[in-house]
Amino acid sequence: MRRRVSPVSLILLGLGTFLLVLAPMLAWYVEPRAAVNPIDIDTTAIYTGTGSVFDVDKVGTVPDQKITVTQTVRGDVADSERSGKAVWDVTTTVDTDKSLPAADPHDALEFMPGRWVTNRKTNAPAHCCREKPYFEGEAYLKFPFDVQKRAYRWWDNSLGATVTLNYRGTKKIHGYEGYRFTGTVPATRTGTRLVPGAIVGEPKRSQVLAEEWYANHLIELVVDQRTGRVIYAQVGPRKTLRAPGGKKDAAVLLDSQKLAFTTATQKDQVDQAKTESGQLRMVGQTLPIGAGVLGFVLAAVGVVLVVRGRPDPDTSESSQPPLTM
Incomplete structure (x- = not known):
């Protein structure tokens, strides 16, 4: 049958x-x-805090100033599609209330344009497409996907080199848990700047090629484990000038113990990470x-x-x- x-x-x-x-x-x-870095990114992160800044008009450092750091990231879609990389144009400005709002970012206390190019999958630096500055490391604007519980080499643009950030457990930002990484930067010479001699304690010299020094009291980043998105960021920059060959800081350009994501930026980053x-x-x-x-x-x-x-x-x-x- x-x-x-x-x-x-x-x-x-x-x-x-x-x-x-x-x-x-x-x-x-x-x-x-x-799981690839986007090419059409358009985002703005804002840090705020208080600290000391050099006032050009007063020719001296002024304490207890409100400091605002604005970092804008926009993807260059055409260059990204042409290269197969993630090409992001990054503009960072540092302002006090005196320079805000600024019609021209060049009027800010500090203005730093740049172009960040990465492998879309690994987040590793890709040196092409008019990248500026040349950078290395594993993380900068974001971490790689699938973040691990280990130390990462984070690119510090002010230092012009990588900083080791160590894993410090987890931390919740507005109820959303991420991996916490921290590190510091000891005082390091980063370059030179031509300034009036009086600024660095040499009044008899009209112009001096002063040494630029940079340190960071604390870098703290909280990162979404799956995407590598930074949901909280805190830095403590200190930028100073020294006389040529000097052992001590002669002028403080910027010094803050804590500049951190605003509440609005934290919430936006958390929402996007979710x-x-x-x-x-x-x-x-x-x-x-x-x-x-x-x-x-x-x-x-x-x-x-x-x-x-x-x-x-x-x-x-x-x-x-x-x-x-």
Whole structure:
């Protein structure tokens, strides 16, 4: 007696097999290709705090000033598509209330334009596309995807070199948990600047090629583990001038114990981290697991129905012709 295979069982078996194939593809093929640095980024982060700044009009350092650091990042889509890299134009300005609001960023206390180019997948520096300045390290505006519990080399633009940031556990920012990294920068000579001699304690010299020194009291970054997005940032920059060959700071250009993301910037970064992390989790975990489980169930049911089948009425015993002698 033959058994008829139900079309439903074949459909279930086929759909289950499709889902079983789809599950690993989502986890091993689609998700890694979704975890890339964007090329159309357009974001602004603002740090605020108090500290001492050099007032050019008063020719001296003024304490207890409100300091605002504005960092704008915009992707160059055309260069990114042409190069296959993430090409981001970065503008950082340092202001006091005296220079805010500024119609021209060049009027700020400090103005630092730059172009950051990275491998979209690994976040490693890619030296092309008129990159400026030349930088190294593993992290700057963001960390790599899938952040690990280890030390990272973070590029400090003011230092012009990398700083080791050590993993310090987890920390919640507005209820969202991230990995915390910290580090410091000892006083380091970073360059020279031509200034009036009086500024560095040499009044008899009209112009002096003073030494520029930089330190950082504390760098603290809290990072989303899955995306590498920085959801909280705090720095403590100190920039000074010394007379040529001097052992002590002669003038303080900028000194703050703490410049940190504003509440609005923190919330915005957390919201974006939640969205991006959720999307990667869905593609890399939720959908593959769901597809795998559902595919297994549907395939199993389909196999059972195919094996069991049902009798074909045209080939039943009652339909067989009788045997004759």
